[in-house]
Amino acid sequence: MATAVEAPASTTAEGPTSHTQNQLAKTGGALAVRPDQTTWTPEQAAVLRQSGIKDQVTAAELSGFLHLCQRTGLDPFSRQIYLIGRYSKKDGRDVYTPQTGIDGYRVIAQRVTGHTNGTYGYEDTVWCDPSGRWRDVWLADEPPAAAKVTVIRNGQRFSAVATFREYVQTFSDGNPKGLWAKMPAGQIAKCAEALALRKAFPHDLAGVYTAEEMEQADNPASAQMPPRDFIAEAQGAATAVLVRMVWQNAKHAGAPGSVLNRIVEIGQEKAAAEQQPAPHPDAAGDEIVEGEILTEGGVTPEQSAPSRDEVLDKLYLQAIDNRSHIDTLKQIAGAAKAEKVIDMEVEGPPPTRERMTLGALIDLLLADAQSANAERSAA
Structure with a gap:
């Protein structure tokens, strides 16, 4: 549902008009930011330094902050916008970045909308759970995986998604801190709203970020794991099935195509080395018939075992698409045993997609899911 937002007049796309700023200057006293000033006055500079800005701040950073305050019409002395310093190893000092709260973004959006006689509003905020399902209210105890906000400006939709893991502020042990621990759904929704507003008002919001977006920059530096x-790993794998696991992990980690292709070659080499001579036609009792499900008695009654399509649909849709769900894989394996499914030759996952038994495929996917969970726990 979209909600229209009205905005005050006497503004421009660049922020408040000169008349409005002059009025603010008259009523704001010595600290009011005038539209014609090019540097901070001694009184303004003194208050800025009391707010935590150190002597190492550069003249360029201060000048840029003044211009941004004038352009956005946000008052640094009312804490609508502020300059935050964060230590940079590259620069060897605190580097200062302008920040505001989500309310500052909303003020700017209202001003611009009022000047242009346009419209601006929102669709309902939605949150995503770890399985990828979106919800219009977050009731779970654990934090949402992401939030999505859609801003509508002059009838055009501007949507943005913010993932919790990218923005959460944490302690050194990785646990959320502050409002990220107390109100995770609200915090990530603010980040998504800021992203959407910046898409809808790119000129007016350029160069300034919200506090919620930048809090993750204060996270303790985590120990860097050596690259895999x-x-x-593929060369050291004992079987082609294990090479396939390495390929899956490499793809999940974003490895380049050249690495993935080399793993495919290694898997093909190992598969060729493992190939056994085809069984003699007389040994029909030991042969695995493609797509045939065998019971303990060697028969294939439809009522005692699921069809090939039913098994594959359940396996691929629930396991491959959600391969991190180990419990799902265990349930599939258990169901196969309960239905007395002894074996079935199926087409395995990439890279080589050679045929394998159903049991081998389940084992492969289970090991891959366990590996993915271990990687996330280590991260």
Whole structure:
């Protein structure tokens, strides 16, 4: 549902008009930011330094902050906008970045909308759970995986998604801190709203970020894990099935195509080395018939075992698409045993997609899911 937002007049797309700023200057006293000033006055500079700005701040950073305050019409002395310093190893000092709260973004959006006689509003905020399902209210105890906000400006939709893991502020142990621990759904929704508003008002909101977006910049630096050598892992794998696991992990980690292709080659080499001579036609009792489900008695009654399509649909849709769900894989394996499914030759996952037994495919996917969970726990 879209909600229209009205805005005050006497503004421009650049922020308040000169008349409005002059009025503010008259009523704001010595600290009021005038539209014609090019540097901070001694009184303004003194108050800015009392707010935590250190002597190492550069003249360029201060000048840029003044211009931004004039352009947006936000008052630094009313804490609508502020300059935050964060230590930079590259620069060897605190580097200062303008920040505001989500309310500052809303003020700017209202001003611009009022001047242009346009419209601006929102669709309902939605949150995403870890399985990828979107909800219009977040009731779970654990934090949402993401939030989505859609801003509508002059009838055009501007949507943005913010993921919790990218913006959460944490302690050194990785646990959320502050409002991210107390109100995670609200915090990530603010980040998504800021992203959407910046899409809808790119000129007016350029150069300033919200506090919620930048809090993750204060997270303690985590120990950097050495990069994985996926090619070496594939070469050291004992079987082609294990090579396939390495390929899946490499793809999940964003490895380049050249690495993935080399793993495919290694898997093909190992598969060729493992190939056994085809069984003699007389040994029909030991042969696995493609797509045939065998019971303990060697028969294929429809009522005692699921069809090939039913097994594959359940396996691929629930396991491959959600391969991190180990419990799902265990349930599939258990169901197969309960239905007395002894074996079935199926087409495995990439890279080589050679045929394998159903049991081998389940084992492969289960091991891959366990590996993915271990990686997330380590991260």
